[in-house]
Amino acid sequence: xxxxxxxxxxxxxNGLELSKEEISFIIKGxxxxxxxxxQMSAFSMxxxxxxxxxxxxxxxxMAMVHSGDVIDLSAIEGIKVDKHSTGGVxxxxxxxxxxxxASVGVPVAKMSGRGxxxxxxxxxxxxxxxxxxxxxEKEEFIDLVNKNKLAVIGQSGNLTPADKKLYALRxxxxxxxxxxxxASSIMSKKIAAGADAICLDVKTGAGAFMKTLDASxxxxxxxxxxxxxxxxxxxxxxxDMSQPLGYAIGNALEVKEAIDTLKxxxxxxxxxxxxxxxxxxxxxxxxxxxxxxAREMLQEVIDNGKALETFKIFLSSQGGDASVVxxxxxxxxxxxxxxxxxxxxxxxxxxxxDSIGTAAMLLGAGRATKDSxxxxxxxxxxxxxxxxxxxxxxxxxxxxxxxxEVDDVIKKLDENIKLSPNEVKAPTLIxxxxxx
Numbered sequence: 174x175x176x177x178x179x180x181x182x183x184x185x186x187n188g189l190e191l192s193k194e195e196i197s198f199i200i201k202g203x204x205x206x207x208x209x210x211x212q213m214s215a216f217s218m219x220x221x222x223x224x225x226x227x228x229x230x231x232x233x234x235m236a237m238v239h240s241g242d243v244i245d246l247s248a249i250e251g252i253k254v255d256k257h258s259t260g261g262v263x264x265x266x267x268x269x270x271x272x273x274x275a276s277v278g279v280p281v282a283k284m285s286g287r288g289x290x291x292x293x294x295x296x297x298x299x300x301x302x303x304x305x306x307x308x309x310e311k312e313e314f315i316d317l318v319n320k321n322k323l324a325v326i327g328q329s330g331n332l333t334p335a336d337k338k339l340y341a342l343r344x345x346x347x348x349x350x351x352x353x354x355x356a357s358s359i360m361s362k363k364i365a366a367g368a369d370a371i372c373l374d375v376k377t378g379a380g381a382f383m384k385t386l387d388a389s390x391x392x393x394x395x396x397x398x399x400x401x402x403x404x405x406x407x408x409x410x411x412x413d414m415s416q417p418l419g420y421a422i423g424n425a426l427e428v429k430e431a432i433d434t435l436k437x438x439x440x441x442x443x444x445x446x447x448x449x450x451x452x453x454x455x456x457x458x459x460x461x462x463x464x465x466x467a468r469e470m471l472q473e474v475i476d477n478g479k480a481l482e483t484f485k486i487f488l489s490s491q492g493g494d495a496s497v498v499x500x501x502x503x504x505x506x507x508x509x510x511x512x513x514x515x516x517x518x519x520x521x522x523x524x525x526x527d528s529i530g531t532a533a534m535l536l537g538a539g540r541a542t543k544d545s546x547x548x549x550x551x552x553x554x555x556x557x558x559x560x561x562x563x564x565x566x567x568x569x570x571x572x573x574x575x576x577x578e579v580d581d582v583i584k585k586l587d588e589n590i591k592l593s594p595n596e597v598k599a600p601t602l603i604x605x606x607x608x609x
Contacts, residue, residue, distance in 0.1 A: 178202065178212045185219040193232045200236035204335045210342060217339070217348040225353040230395060231402040233353065237361035240335035244284070246367035248315045251280045252458040255368035256450060257359060259383070259392070261376045262530035263417035267295045268431035269439070269447045270454065272484035275322035276474040277467075279458040282318045283325045284332075284366045292530070292538045293424050293547050296327060301425035301504050301549045305493030323487045333361045355382075356395035363405075370406040370457035372450055373397070377604065378415030380526020386411070386604055393607045401609070406457050411604040412446055416524040416559050419443035423538040423552015423573065425504040432498055435481045442558075442602050448472070449603055505550035507573035513586055515563045522593035524559055532585040536574050551575055553586075560599030563592065 176198045185191060191199075199216065202208035225233065246253050254274070258264055271281045285295040285307070292298075299305050307327040309317070317324035336358050343349045363371050373396055376382065377389035393409035400407025412418075419440040421430040433439040434447065448468055455467035474480040485495040497503045533539060537548035554571045557563050570586055572579055 178208050178216070182212060182215045182219055185216060185223055188223045190226050191229055191232075196229065196232045197236050200233070200240055200335045203338060204240045213339070213342055214346045214348075217343055217346060217351070217354065220353055221348045221351040227398055227402060230353045230357055230399050234357040234360045234364065234399050235403055237333050237335045237339075237357060238365045241331040241333055241365065243365050244332070244367035246282055246315070246318075249280050249282055249318050251278070252369045253280050253282050253367060254370045254372060254454045254458045255283070255363050255366060256372045256374065256454060257363055258374040259359070259376050259381065261414040261418060262292075262380045262526040262533075263419045263422040263427065264376075264414075265298070265419055265421065265427040265431045265434070265443060266374065266447055266450060268298060268428060269434045269443065270451050271323050271325070272435060272487055273447060273471055273474065273480045274451050274454045274458075275487070276480045276483040277455055277460055277470045278322060279455055279460055280318050281323045282314070282367065283323075284328050285325055286328045287540075287543075292422060292427065292533055292552065293540070293549075295325065297547050297549070298424045298427050299325065299488075299493070301428045302488055302493040302495075302497050303503070305488060305491055307491065309491065317490055321483070321486050321490055323483065324491065325487075332365045336361050352391055352395050355392060356399055360396055360399045360403075364400075364403065368405060370454075371400050371408075372454045372457060373407065373409035374446070374450055375409050375411050376414035377411055378413050378526065378600070380417065380530065381414040390605065390607070393605075397607050397609065408453055408457065409607045410446075410449055410453070411607070412449075413600050413602050413604070414526050415600050417526050417529055417555060418446065420555045420558075421552065422529060422533040422554075423536070424547065424549040425506075426552040426554060426573065428497075429501045429504055432481075432484070432501055435475065435484055437475045445602055449606075453606075507550040507552075507575055509572075509574045509577055509579075511572040511574065511579055511583075512568040513570040513572060513583060513590075514566050515569050515592065516565065517592060518565045519563060519592040519594050520597040521557045521559050521561050521563060521569075521590065522597045523589070523591035524555065525589040528585060528589035529553065529555075532582050532589070535582050535585065536572070536579070548575055558599065560597050 375393040383389040452464040452467035461467035489495040536551040538552045
């Protein structure tokens with residue numbers, strides 16, 4: 174049956190529910206260019222104001238999945254669990270979670286992009302390890318996951334072209350912050366990448382896309398509902414991003430922090446979040462009868478060194494120099510190290526995550542545009558977190574740079590790390606876990 178886009182815009186504008194066929198028509202037409210930007214803009218704005226039902230959200234997601242290639246991972250043994258974070262600063266979880274859950278037998282077939290923003294994406298971080306590469310054929314990728322339970326490949330082919338096109342349009346039409354459009358965008362990519370089950374880490378706070386707990390909860394519930402509605406076991410953890418996660422912000426620095434965490438002496442918050450996300454991944458994969466048992470299994474492989482060994486095998490299987498795991502000083506090193514001292518004694522009251530991320534980007538740790546070169550060696554290491562006591566003159570942050578001129582970085586840090594004379598409570602790390 175043929176539809177007219179103008180009728181469908183009107184239908185959604187009036188708050189009525191669209192059918193599967195109508196949503197397919199819209200996504201197919203917009204992808205192939207028969208529906209112009211101006212009509213899709215009007216439709217996006219109608220969705221922004223009128224929302225979508227659970228059924229519409231699921232249909233929109235699957236229409237975007239089928240707008241391009243769908244990766245078939247059926248040749249990989251076991252339940253493939255993917256993890257997605259809605260982004261943040263110093264978010265090193267993938268580097269820890271991959272080897273951690275792989276070492277208890279959960280296959281991790283990870284497709285990662287390169288990061289725009291404060292620091293690089295997972296691939297950029299891994300490329301801090303000399304020789305490591307993600308340019309592998311799909312057959313080799315599947316073989317590596319079957320053999321080692323872990324491999325990372327660059328996002329290839331024509332995955333969710335409708336999402337790429339629609340995202341660019343939403344960016345310039347003030348319709349980015351629409352729950353059905355955000356949720357279907359994220360979930361379409363995860364489903365097209367071949368996951369059987371999906372574990373979501375939805376951030377909340379100053380450094381997150383969603384700044385309030387209510388907004389983060391709404392997004393988490395929408396994505397979990399979409400996943401479960403289309404036959405993917407899906408759950409979400411809502412975690413704090415009012416301050417950076419862990420201490421390190423920057424590519425090689427974050428790899429070192431991931432290695433420390435796999436050795437069992439990483440930052441408390443990063444370790445706790447990885448154990449929480451990891452236990453749900455292991456449970457979704459059917460490798461443990463409860464998340465409590467899954468957590469015990471993960472703690473065991475940290476304690477006995479198996480998680481670290483899995484990381485070494487993963488690095489060397491993709492051409493990387495695995496000796497960096499035992500000798501982290503082989504990672505790229507910055508020429509200059511500058512300490513930022515506290516001007517007074519007190520307690521750390523605020524470390525604005527996104528602004529700290531911007532400070533790292535000023536050093537060259539991230540990409541301002543997609544053609545920017547990343548400096549893998551530079552970045553920041555926090556010496557204090559919110560709630561910590563600090564004495565005047567004590568270092569708040571160590572700045573790793575390849576230029577002596579870091580005044581703009583110091584200014585940015587000074588403006589965004591606030592001290593209080595009174596004791597301050599550390600923020601909650603994990604707010605909620607959503608499974609339905």
